[in-house]
Amino acid sequence: MDGLETIPASQFYALTEPDGRGGVKVIGDNGNHSGNHYLTSDAASQLWRLAATYYFKYRQDASVPLLHLNDASLMWGGRFDANGNWADPHAGHRKGTVIDIRANALPTAIPEGLFTDFEDMADKTKLANGTSAIAQLHHVGLPTQHYHVLLLGVDQ
Amino acid sequence: MIILFRSIVIFICVLLFPLGVTFALEPGEGIVLDPVTGNYMLTYSEVLEDGSKVLTHGTFFPATKIAPDIKSKFHSDRTGAVIYSYSVSSGVQSRQILDIFRFDLFNKVVGSQDLPTNIQTATLEQVAAVFDANKLALTTPPGWDGFISTNESGASRITWDPIKSGTGIRPGESQQGFGFVSQNLPGVGAAQFKGIRDGRNGFSGEGPDPTSDISKQIQDLYKNDFVTSSAAVPTIAVPTPFDPAVTLERIQTHTHTWIGMQLLDPAFSAQLDRSFQSAISAYRLNQPKVGKKQIQTMRELIKKEHADADREDDNDDRGEQGDHDDKNKRALIDKLAARILDFDLKYVTKRMGGDKDD
Numbered sequence: 001m002d003g004l005e006t007i008p009a010s011q012f013y014a015l016t017e018p019d020g021r022g023g024v025k026v027i028g029d030n031g032n033h034s035g036n037h038y039l040t041s042d043a044a045s046q047l048w049r050l051a052a053t054y055y056f057k058y059r060q061d062a063s064v065p066l067l068h069l070n071d072a073s074l075m076w077g078g079r080f081d082a083n084g085n086w087a088d089p090h091a092g093h094r095k096g097t098v099i100d101i102r103a104n105a106l107p108t109a110i111p112e113g114l115f116t117d118f119e120d121m122a123d124k125t126k127l128a129n130g131t132s133a134i135a136q137l138h139h140v141g142l143p144t145q146h147y148h149v150l151l152l153g154v155d156q
Numbered sequence: 157m158i159i160l161f162r163s164i165v166i167f168i169c170v171l172l173f174p175l176g177v178t179f180a181l182e183p184g185e186g187i188v189l190d191p192v193t194g195n196y197m198l199t200y201s202e203v204l205e206d207g208s209k210v211l212t213h214g215t216f217f218p219a220t221k222i223a224p225d226i227k228s229k230f231h232s233d234r235t236g237a238v239i240y241s242y243s244v245s246s247g248v249q250s251r252q253i254l255d256i257f258r259f260d261l262f263n264k265v266v267g268s269q270d271l272p273t274n275i276q277t278a279t280l281e282q283v284a285a286v287f288d289a290n291k292l293a294l295t296t297p298p299g300w301d302g303f304i305s306t307n308e309s310g311a312s313r314i315t316w317d318p319i320k321s322g323t324g325i326r327p328g329e330s331q332q333g334f335g336f337v338s339q340n341l342p343g344v345g346a347a348q349f350k351g352i353r354d355g356r357n358g359f360s361g362e363g364p365d366p367t368s369d370i371s372k373q374i375q376d377l378y379k380n381d382f383v384t385s386s387a388a389v390p391t392i393a394v395p396t397p398f399d400p401a402v403t404l405e406r407i408q409t410h411t412h413t414w415i416g417m418q419l420l421d422p423a424f425s426a427q428l429d430r431s432f433q434s435a436i437s438a439y440r441l442n443q444p445k446v447g448k449k450q451i452q453t454m455r456e457l458i459k460k461e462h463a464d465a466d467r468e469d470d471n472d473d474r475g476e477q478g479d480h481d482d483k484n485k486r487a488l489i490d491k492l493a494a495r496i497l498d499f500d501l502k503y504v505t506k507r508m509g510g511d512k513d514d
Contacts, residue, residue, distance in 0.1 A: 045273070045275060052271065052287075053287075113321075115356065116353075116356075120315075124258075125305040125307075126311060126312065128311070132313070132379075136357070136358065137359070138359050138361070138363060139361060140358040141360070148363070155363075155366035155371060
């Protein structure tokens with residue numbers, strides 16, 4: 001689909017992280033596709049607002065990391081082929097309006113104690129279409145646990 | 157009562173699932189309310205990595221096990237702005253701590269600011285200034301945090317929640333001290349409330365296929381996971397420069413929505429309409445004395461139903477019985493609606509410089 005743009009860099013969230021070899025890697029990049037961080041401009045704007053709200057609420061607390069952004073959409077949208085075989089059903093992520101945010105046990109994840117706050121934060125931003133973002137926890141209890149955030153209030 | 161009503165709605169939806177009347181669910185899928193816990197049992201098809209489908213179960217813990225009540229106060233300041241303040245209580249029948257109180261407004265409140273739109277060039281200082289300004293634009297009780305989010309359509313969502321998680325308004329308790337200032341006149345609107353959920357919502361895997369009907373229904377649970385209660389909410393835009401006829405037209409249009417909400421008797425509305433029309437025509441014909449007299453007629457009609465409707469400090473929005481000689485007769489206008497309408501009409505008179513009779 002047309003109109004997807006790469007998520008702009010911001011001080012409010014992390015798109016990359018150290019790769020353990022002295023370099024950096026794109027979060028969620030498993031080498032199967034060149035780019036997993038594409039969103040519509042409306043969704044990117046909504047993400048930025050959510051991340052800014054989170055940042056300013058917790059910036060005094062050194063134990064709270066920036067939001068670490070995992071899969072959004074591929075460059076052209078469509079089925080999100082996570083494993084390079086076009087079979088893995090990475091639900092949603094097809095139209096550039098949904099993004100995953102790390103929420104597991106890693107130190108770069110949203111701390112569990114802030115889960116409710118994060119969900120409420122997503123709900124605080126009312127969009128022009130009358131809806132708000134929705135943060136849904138996926139892979140509950142697994143090492144891959146993350147927030148699947150419907151930035152425009154729709155899973156698609 | 158609200159919890160019960162919501163339960164009934166969901167129950168009706170669930171009843172329709174097997175009939176295939178409204179939704180096209182896959183066999184075995186559904187959302188069922190557990191009447192004991194008040195939680196929703198979700199069953200949905202999930203696609204696994206090998207492409208096979210399995211029925212997966214989950215629980216949705218609603219934030220609606222609360223019975224909130226709200227009292228609204230409103231008065232105008234010297235500039236013509238309206239100062240709104242609220243007291244929120246949680247009924248003894250609530251089963252959760254009330255921890256979110258919010259309004260969706262069609263406009264912005266005085267002092268609120270928009271976040272920068274160019275996210276690539278916005279500085280930390282600019283963003284911080286907006287958050288700070290928005291906090292200051294709200295009156296917030298100690299221990300609570302106020303937050304304003306605006307969007308490009310000019311609307312805003314105002315949310316208050318406790319600073320310390322796990323706290324809020326306990327069943328049987330109340331909290332006052334919420335408020336803001338608006339350039340818009342009050343109408344009857346919805347305050348929204350949420351409680352602290354009994355458990356964490358989430359999916360064991362990827363959740364249902366986003367294109368499925370069960371997914372849409374689950375999204376609706378998330379979107380509608382709040383309880384509402386009627387409150388005085390900025391609703392009627394005051395034209396600039398001030399135009400009494402246009403303002404009255406807008407007030408009249410809003411009162412018509414009350415009939416469907418059973419806040420206003422249709423015959424009483426028709427009675428008010430005659431005065432509305434006369435007043436609007438009078439102001440258009442530059443006959444302010446006639447306009448003022450018609451407004452006074454409406455205010456007297458309201459006063460017959462609720463003698464204290466003109467008390468700006470009154471926060472008792474009950475009184476369905478009104479102030480008739482016959483105490484068993486239901487009032488022709490709801491108490492809160494009466495207070496709001498009286499205020500709005502008085503506002504027009506004031507702006508026209510003719511409040512001396514009050």
